[in-house]
Amino acid sequence: MSNALFTYTLRLADDLLILSQRLGEWCGHGPVLEEDIALTNRALDHLGEARNLLTYAGQVEGKGPASAKATAGPRSEDDLAYLRLERQFTNVKLVEQPNGDYAHTIVRSFLFDAYHLPLMQALTKSSDAQLAAIAGKSVKEATYHLRHSSEWLIRFGDGTEESHQRAQAALDNLWTYTGELFESDAVLEEMTKAGIAPDIAAIREAWSKTMDQVLSEATLKRPADAFMMTGGRKGLHSEHMGFILAEMQHVTRAFPGVEW
Amino acid sequence: MSMTDVKNLEELFQAKIDAELKIEPKDWMPDAYRRTLVRQISQHAHSEVVGMLPEGNWITRAPSLKRKAILLAKVQDEAGHGLYLYSAVETMGTSREQTIDDLLSGKAKYSSIFNYPTLTWADIGAIGWLVDGAAIMNQVMLCRTSYGPYARAMVRICKEESFHQRQGYEIMAVLAKGSPAQKEMAQDALNRWWWPSLMMFGPTDANSPHSAQSMKWKIKRQSNDELRQTFIDRTVQQAEVIGLTIPDPDLKWNAETKHYDWGTIDWTEFNNVVAGNGPCNKERLAARNKAHNNGAWVREAAVAYAAKKAKRKQAA
Numbered sequence: 001m002s003n004a005l006f007t008y009t010l011r012l013a014d015d016l017l018i019l020s021q022r023l024g025e026w027c028g029h030g031p032v033l034e035e036d037i038a039l040t041n042r043a044l045d046h047l048g049e050a051r052n053l054l055t056y057a058g059q060v061e062g063k064g065p066a067s068a069k070a071t072a073g074p075r076s077e078d079d080l081a082y083l084r085l086e087r088q089f090t091n092v093k094l095v096e097q098p099n100g101d102y103a104h105t106i107v108r109s110f111l112f113d114a115y116h117l118p119l120m121q122a123l124t125k126s127s128d129a130q131l132a133a134i135a136g137k138s139v140k141e142a143t144y145h146l147r148h149s150s151e152w153l154i155r156f157g158d159g160t161e162e163s164h165q166r167a168q169a170a171l172d173n174l175w176t177y178t179g180e181l182f183e184s185d186a187v188l189e190e191m192t193k194a195g196i197a198p199d200i201a202a203i204r205e206a207w208s209k210t211m212d213q214v215l216s217e218a219t220l221k222r223p224a225d226a227f228m229m230t231g232g233r234k235g236l237h238s239e240h241m242g243f244i245l246a247e248m249q250h251v252t253r254a255f256p257g258v259e260w
Numbered sequence: 261m262s263m264t265d266v267k268n269l270e271e272l273f274q275a276k277i278d279a280e281l282k283i284e285p286k287d288w289m290p291d292a293y294r295r296t297l298v299r300q301i302s303q304h305a306h307s308e309v310v311g312m313l314p315e316g317n318w319i320t321r322a323p324s325l326k327r328k329a330i331l332l333a334k335v336q337d338e339a340g341h342g343l344y345l346y347s348a349v350e351t352m353g354t355s356r357e358q359t360i361d362d363l364l365s366g367k368a369k370y371s372s373i374f375n376y377p378t379l380t381w382a383d384i385g386a387i388g389w390l391v392d393g394a395a396i397m398n399q400v401m402l403c404r405t406s407y408g409p410y411a412r413a414m415v416r417i418c419k420e421e422s423f424h425q426r427q428g429y430e431i432m433a434v435l436a437k438g439s440p441a442q443k444e445m446a447q448d449a450l451n452r453w454w455w456p457s458l459m460m461f462g463p464t465d466a467n468s469p470h471s472a473q474s475m476k477w478k479i480k481r482q483s484n485d486e487l488r489q490t491f492i493d494r495t496v497q498q499a500e501v502i503g504l505t506i507p508d509p510d511l512k513w514n515a516e517t518k519h520y521d522w523g524t525i526d527w528t529e530f531n532n533v534v535a536g537n538g539p540c541n542k543e544r545l546a547a548r549n550k551a552h553n554n555g556a557w558v559r560e561a562a563v564a565y566a567a568k569k570a571k572r573k574q575a576a
Contacts, residue, residue: 024328027316027335029547031555033309033343040336043319044329051325078324102558158568159561166557251323251381258439260324260381260431 004190006061007090008197009131010080011187011233013053014091017081018241019112020046021248022099031102038148042109045141052134054080082252086242087235094177096232096240103156103166107174110149110214115181117142118206122198131196150214157218164219171215172223179228181207277478282408285351293477296470297407298352299368300479302359305345306370308338309363310544314378315387323381330427331384337420344413351409364549371395372530373460375538382435382442382449388428390450390457393495396421397487398461406478429498436502443503450499451507459530461488492520 023043030036054077062074075083094112099105120142123135156167182204191197215222231237252260261269269288276283283289312335319335322328346356362368373391378384399421402414435446462468462484474480499506510523532538 021320024319024332027319027332028309028312029316029551029554031551031558033339033346035555035558036312036339037336037343040332040339044332044336047325047329047332051329054325081325082323102555155562155565156558159565160557162557163561163564247320251321255323255439255441258442259434260327 002060002063004187005128005196006057007187008191009053009057009060011090012131013050013057013080014089015095015112015116016046016050016053018089018091018244019095019109020044020050021244022095022097023105023109025099026105035102039105042145042148045138045145049134049138049141050081051077052137056130056134078252082249086237086245089237089241089245090233090235091237092177092180092232093229093238094174094180094232096238096244097174097177098240100170101166102152103163103170104174106149106152106156107167107170109145110153111174111178112181113142113146113149114207114210114214115178115203117146118203119198122203126197127195146210150210153214153220154218157215157220167218168220171220175223175225176227176229179225180230180232183230183233185233274476277406277476280478282411283406284408292473293479294352296474296477296479297410298349298354301345301349301352301410302354302362303369303371305342305349305359306363306368307374308342308345310370310374310548311391312338312342313544313547314374314376314540315384317378318381318384321381322384327384327431334388334424334427337424341413341417341420344416348407348409348413360552364545364552366536366545369534371460372533372538373456375533375541375544376453376456377539379452380445380449382432382445383453385428385431385435385446386449386453388424388426389432389498390428390453390495391460392421392424392428394457394460394491396425397491401481401487404478404481429502432504433502436504447504450504454507455525455529456533458488458492458525459533461485461491463527463530489519492522496520 020043023039023046026036026039027043028036030039058075058077058080094108097104097108099108117139120135120138124132124139126132126135153167156163158164182200184200188197188200192199211222270290273283273287273289273293276287283293315331315335315338319328319331322331346359349359350356359368363370373394378387396418399414399418403411403418405411405414432446432450435442437443465471465483465485468484471480471483475483496506496511508523510521512521514521533541536542
């Protein structure tokens with residue numbers, strides 16, 4: 001049980017940590033000052049939630065069987081963020097995709113936000129009090145995130161010809177990474193059975209409804225569900241992941257065991 | 261308007277300033293006052309925005325998640341300051357587009373300090389401690405500046421800047437009492453940022469031709485040299501507390517003046533960086549231009565969508 005809970009919590013955390021890292025790359029380079037503020041705000045929200053989840057994952061792991069422990073004490077948020085390798089990260093591939101143009105950044109967030117909001121709403125009813133509390137803190141932010149990415153997607157889709165084309169291209173490129181958000185496996189099944197994780201099919205339904213609503217208002221075409229990428233939850237990432245971690249972890253790893 | 265009318269208006273304007281009343285956007289003001297403020301406030305706004313680059317540079321590499329969160333929040337504040345200040349410029353009749361175009365074309369200046377590179381994590385500490393620390397000296401004074409919108413923007417900005425300064429000092433303090441390699445990193449950052457920070461206060465009073473007029477208009481209330489000295493007195497003590505050494509062999513407490521005596525600023529370096537030859541002048545301007553150009557279609561889409569929406573609303 002605690003092993004599955006550790007893995008499940010880590011998955012939730014890794015999605016947010018890596019998305020936050022990507023959004024942080026925009027800082028100072030946004031298309032307009034207001035969006036610089038919005039993007040750093042998002043990066044900060046995702047990071048805050050990731051930190052809570054990582055800290056909790058470390059505590060869960062600390063209580064688990066000794067074999068699950070990598071170090072003497074429970075791993076801290078920083079141990080988990082800075083000292084794991086590519087294959088130990090369990091985020092979906094969607095969040096590690098490069099920022100690309102602003103349409104790609106907005107679409108990537110939109111696809112994620114439309115999943116993250118219903119997930120957080122449902123998770124507030126989790127039988128795990130700590131996850132429910134973390135989700136409770138996130139719902140307000142997640143609501144704003146989805147509104148922000150939806151509004152921009154509508155502006156792009158129904159804006160100029162160029163913005164429409166860019167938004168459609170981003171959607172077509174990134175759609176293949178959405179299947180992974182709703183994958184199930186033994187870990188998720190165990191968590192759902194225990195009342196800890198919500199029913200992923202219901203989250204998918206909510207997500208799909210948001211897709212139809214927003215894409216229709218944006219006059220964009222919903223891509224067909226063709227081949228879906230997989231692997232992130234098992235630590236099989238795209239080639240981007242190594243570079244993300246190299247950048248994120250290098251200072252911390254160069255000075256092992258010190259305080260910052 | 262006759263010359264006598266203008267003279268009377270100028271006298272009234274100066275009387276208001278002497279009586280410590282704020283000048284508001286709709287009040288009459290001399291053209292030179294308006295020009296000076298547009299230049300100063302827009303330079304300040306640009307400094308906030310360009311200043312996001314050297315610090316943003318370290319967001320993806322911050323060595324702990326807590327530090328990453330603090331840095332994100334800080335850089336977000338800088339963007340917010342840029343926004344308030346561009347709005348303050350707009351109250352004087354210059355649009356944000358025009359102000360930004362002047363930055364992008366290289367016509368407008370921003371604080372030269374941001375043309376120095378952030379090479380190690382300790383530079384993020386040094387910027388907060390020294391650069392924000394130096395900026396606060398000016399900004400606290402500007403909370404009482406004679407132009408109302410600028411003074412009010414500064415009150416908000418100062419609250420956030422003092423948090424920035426504290427977090428920078430804290431980064432340095434942790435490094436200074438950390439491992440020998442960390443302490444070396446902190447000392448190296450202090451060595452590189454100390455003199456450029458002192459240059460932030462501008463030329464010496466003797467070489468600052470506009471200062472007297474700005475003081476008369478109460479845009480400024482303390483001279484460059486006064487502010488610089490206060491900063492040095494305060495910062496030397498802070499460095500002592502955390503065991504770092506200010507890189508100035510001439511630094512010495514003067515019991516008579518109750519101030520530190522200190523060495524000489526390399527004004528050749530200062531003039532070079534102002535003239536565009538600093539380590540990162542080209543990179544900073546290129547980064548701003550790239551962001552602006554890559555964002556053009558985004559801004560156009562927003563305008564086009566808003567127009568469509570307004571039209572639909574009218575038709576409905």
